[in-house]
Amino acid sequence: AITGTNYDDPNWTGWCDYATLVKYVHLLKIMTYTESGEFGPPAPHAPTDFFNAVYEYVKKTIPPRFRARVLVGANAFGHLWTDKDVEYVDFHEALLNAILHGAAIEEKDGEAHWQASNYESYFGSPLTISRAYDIALTQGFAGVAVWKADDGDVLQHYPKALGIRRAKLNWHIKNI
Numbered sequence: 001a002i003t004g005t006n007y008d009d010p011n012w013t014g015w016c017d018y019a020t021l022v023k024y025v026h027l028l029k030i031m032t033y034t035e036s037g038e039f040g041p042p043a044p045h046a047p048t049d050f051f052n053a054v055y056e057y058v059k060k061t062i063p064p065r066f067r068a069r070v071l072v073g074a075n076a077f078g079h080l081w082t083d084k085d086v087e088y089v090d091f092h093e094a095l096l097n098a099i100l101h102g103a104a105i106e107e108k109d110g111e112a113h114w115q116a117s118n119y120e121s122y123f124g125s126p127l128t129i130s131r132a133y134d135i136a137l138t139q140g141f142a143g144v145a146v147w148k149a150d151d152g153d154v155l156q157h158y159p160k161a162l163g164i165r166r167a168k169l170n171w172h173i174k175n176i
Contacts, residue, residue, distance in 0.1 A: 003053035007035045018058060022066040029145045030058055033075035033124070038086040042120040045075050046128070048110040055135050064140065071145040074132035078111070078123020094123035 002013045022028050032054045036043035062070060078094045080087045098105050103116035112125035132144045
């Protein structure tokens with residue numbers, strides 16, 4: 001997605017025509033969670049402003065009749081930065097490291113975050129998935145695709161298929 005943010009990398013933007021692709025697929029997963037990692041300093045993988053800009057772009061480029069084919073991407077993985085290295089971690093490893101280092105976990109810019117001495121981690125959380133779920137529900141997208149839910153492949157959730165898409169939904173993951 002071309003977002004107009006500092007996350008627009010020429011290697012990743014402008015080459016994919018969502019409006020054309022969506023006509024020929026059953027589902028189109030939109031990835032919004034590769035904006036930090038081993039290549040840079042500690043930061044969320046899908047900061048809120050970037051995440052929102054991606055879906056504004058999707059809404060502008062994909063006609064409304066095809067939005068039911070779009071899955072909103074959410075990450076469940078993260079990274080652990082130290083003063084010497086960056087390590088990929090799944091959700092459970094990120095939690096374990098926070099506990100082992102005595103760090104408090106907070107929500108920061110759409111993801112879970114903790115910091116203790118020379119360690120810092122951002123990783124997807126239930127709130128990250130809830131943010132994706134809310135966009136899917138309110139914008140008419142098909143559902144959510146969670147990447148690396150327990151270091152496996154992709155866990156997909158289709159509210160429409162499961163009959164839980166309603167005009168008013170009072171239950172949200174963040175209320176658990």
